[in-house]
Amino acid sequence: MASYEHVQFLRKAAFNIIVNARDDQAALKKYAQALETILVYLDRPEIRDLAAGNIYLKFCGFNLRLDLAETYGKLKQQDKAVKTLQEINDISWTPILLKVMKDRPGLAKMADDPRVQKILSVAAIPRQLWPSEAAYPYSATLSVEERVAGLSQFWHQVRESFVYFDNVPELDWNKVYLEYLGKVIAAGTTEEYYRVLSQLAPLLRDGHTNIYAPPELSKKLYARPPLRTAMLDNKVVIEAISSPALKARLAVGDEVLSIDGIPVQDYAKQYILPLVSSSTEQDRQLRTYGYQLLAGDADRPITLGLRNMSGLERSEVIARSGHADIEKKEAFIFKMLPGRIAYLSLDHFESDEGVRKLEKVFPDILQAKALVLDIRKNGGGSTQFGADILSYLTRQPIPFSKSYVRSDNGYSRSDGADIVWKVIGGKGSEAHYSRKRVFDGPVAVLTGAATFSAAEDFLVSFDTLQRGLKIGEATGGSTGQPILVYLPGGGHGRICAKRDTYPDGREFVGIGIFPDVEVRATRESLAAGEDVVLNKAVSLLNQRKQ
Template identity: 50%
Template sequence: MKPKLSALLMLLALAAPLAVADVAVPPPDASTATIYKYLRTLRSEAQGLSGPAAATRGDLQSAAQKYQKLLDYLATPQVAEHATGYLPLYAEHVNLLLPLAGTYARLGMKEEALSALERVQGMLWAAPFVPQLDAPTYDALRDEPRFKAVRRTMALPDRLYKAAAIATPYKPVLTVEEKVAGLSLFWAEARSGFVHFDHVPDLNWDQVYMDYLAKVIAAPTTRDYYRIMMQLAPLLQDGHTNIYPPDELEGELYARPPLRTTLVEGKVLVERVGNPALQARLRVGEEIVAIDGEPALQYGRQHIEPFVSASTPQDRALRTYSYELLMGDVSKPVALRVRAADGTERTEMVERTGSYQAPERFVFKTLPGDIAYISIDHFESDESVKAFEKAIPEILKAKGLVIDVRRNGGGSSYFGLRILSWLSRQPVISAASYRRDDDAASRARGGVIIRWVPAGFGDEAYRAQHKDVFDGPVAVLTGAQTFSAAEDFAVAFKLMKRGVIVGEATGGSTGQPLFFGLPGGGNARICVKRDVYPDGSLFVGKGVMPDVEVRRTVAALRSGADPVLDRAVAELRKP
């Protein structure tokens, strides 16, 4: 999953002054990059003049002339053509108009300042600009009706999309209006922004809305309402599209024992016991044959799977039989019928309470044969990068490297790219990202077309310069739990052609989710960014496939063996 700022606002955030250098006016046949560099460099000169609070009137006048000169240059046919296909260049209009308006305001040129702000308003409405308009720079305009109108318009996106009237706080019983509003909001956001309707081509989304209206209206409590809504999102079959109940209901719906289960060779097994007290009763590798009197597989299908949002069979199985299988009411112990390795059976009553000691998230070690191994269990922060870079001195000396992302649930793709940059001096290319472009004006003209347009800046390669990089053989370990940004990592590694992926297919879901609140304190998310391989082939809905498939076995789990790692090491040792 990529960072959450919008593309244009990210570009505007990058609008800090550059180091000033002499740059000639680009020739008519100049590249887009050359034109962009020219504009940013000269804008930096103008910002250097207008930026200081103590700038003289002469400095402000010079800055205004420079800003206007660059805007005139942007308007020339040659540059305007480049700007239509390159978002950073297009964003320079705003990057120039905003400081120009502030400069005019400080010069007492109210008409010119207001006209510049109205030009910005004509290009975009952006709530993050409101604090800028509240700065002392615009004090001279504060009481002007046109200025107030611009400020109100800039704040419109928040009023339109943050749904404060619908995202009401928790209460045990919702009104009919709240229940219908929550359903309507989720349905409408999915209809306009969801990017994977092709994964459910036979789903009639309008009919789903009509079917669920009666269901949500009849829900007597907030808990019942969310039990219904939580079965709505799975119909879209996407791992980044979910409905979550209020935190106040977490103890009734999401409490679970301090242990983790897994589905291996058609059996539900104990994978980890994360509590010393429970370790005396349950052992890794024992089979759970029944839950509350029902066969374990049947229990998962009937009570868990209808609430699971997943993009692939492997992700659905993981969520059903690992993440969510034993979730329930904290006040109700779960009865587990357990079969030991010797075939004997017993029943264990397990409380859905107790602390869970998770495995270490970053592990580095050197395996026999000078093979460096590192597990990276998340990309939620730069902790992952720091752990890898801490091990770099040892990695650089190794004869091979294993990067284990089998338990990496994702975070920000940026951190994965930073790690991969240590494996090559070439730019790291990642998946291609797209968003929907099916506007109402086209529909009004009779053209119901969903067009895919790039969601990035045009060049998605990540570049980093390191004095030394690891150039030995590399293996990446993946599995169904490899998800979201970790899949972006696997995609980029595959595109680098730096080594072999060993294990099982990844979860098959990445992208950018749009989050929004729902009535009663719940919330939802919908995937609004579509990621594919650069050649257009799909991995969302399938998973990133390993080069060498190695599946876990019951025997390996019980013995503590790791056949995936063993095979990866064997691959690295090949000539």
């Protein structure tokens, strides 16, 4: 990153030349010369080599050329301005250029130049090749051509970008295309089409590779009652209920014996498992018997065959929709436990809300003898927010996962059908912070199968730092960076295009991150309202602080 920071320093120094003299011709000429000098530096062979593996450094040339083109325009040097804009297209064809040209008055004046119009038409090409969501409005039926196009788009992008084919070595992706071609051609409606496509992505066995139906079909396909189930000791039990009205009819710990008259495990294997995209057995079980088990048509209630803790059996008809009394669980809960052990739940990293919560209660945490961070329900979000939280627990740099993307393309494959890897992170990939105070007491992190994605990135950093204990169950075993593919009818697909490992190369995607101390809830502990994982953490932390 030293070269990137150096370029940013030089760019700021150059800007200072005109900060108080923006229209002064002498200052503008001096500014242009400074920008030209920086671009000469970026064009040095060793810096070009660095930029090939650092997108931030590479796009410094983009930003500098925008500044330079605008400056040439102010100096009435139109030919130089046009040449500089063309050099931007030599770096990247990006529709962002069209927006920047409109937003910067100095550049907007050049828009009537036919040479500039040609440059902008080239920059707009990616919009034509990869249309946005707005290009695919919802329709209850799709033409055969549209249905085949959607399958082809997803299939092709998987072949070009997917990074975990080694987790499905037996899968013949070319054969899959031919099999699904007939299925999508036979699909009569958009709903039927997406029911077919929803079974395609799970063949890749990756938690970050999915196909989702259009929002207009959500109530038809994804409606769920306000309760959560889980598989415990080979039994499906009710784990949580979020409606007071349902609590009067159901109880945490009730065993689910059947759904709509079908034995629950048979129902799950027939109707749910084929739709589950997952990287590990624990995530597959969580989704099959948890997240997705009760999903379906909002207008069709489900009949649950139940057995309570006393062994009495009964049936309950539960609506998938229309519950007006749904209780929302707070995502970030702080409390001080006996023995001055601080507890903070972090249920997502989708925003900086968790970081702000930690900062708010940090004075209390500093007074604690130990800390428990609960990420058992954290499905991910941004890796950065996890790093921000860890920065309050150590003065060490926060290490990130080692990451890879595919760099093979049609040209590279002309000499052989190879998949080529490009490292975009590693032991040098880390974040540096300067906190005034950090908590340096014992820490335990609670984990489970629902610990997923950016929450696992957090755990990789925590583990690499050897900052404390991991207690609970193995994580979901799936992270990465999915790319979006917009599909006909308004649906979309995700494809995992970034592969992650520990900084030292250890794999966890497709495996999970295992706890130092394994603790599992039981049906009895659920029914009693006992959190056995948290209790174990408190017990171990009390031993450590003595």
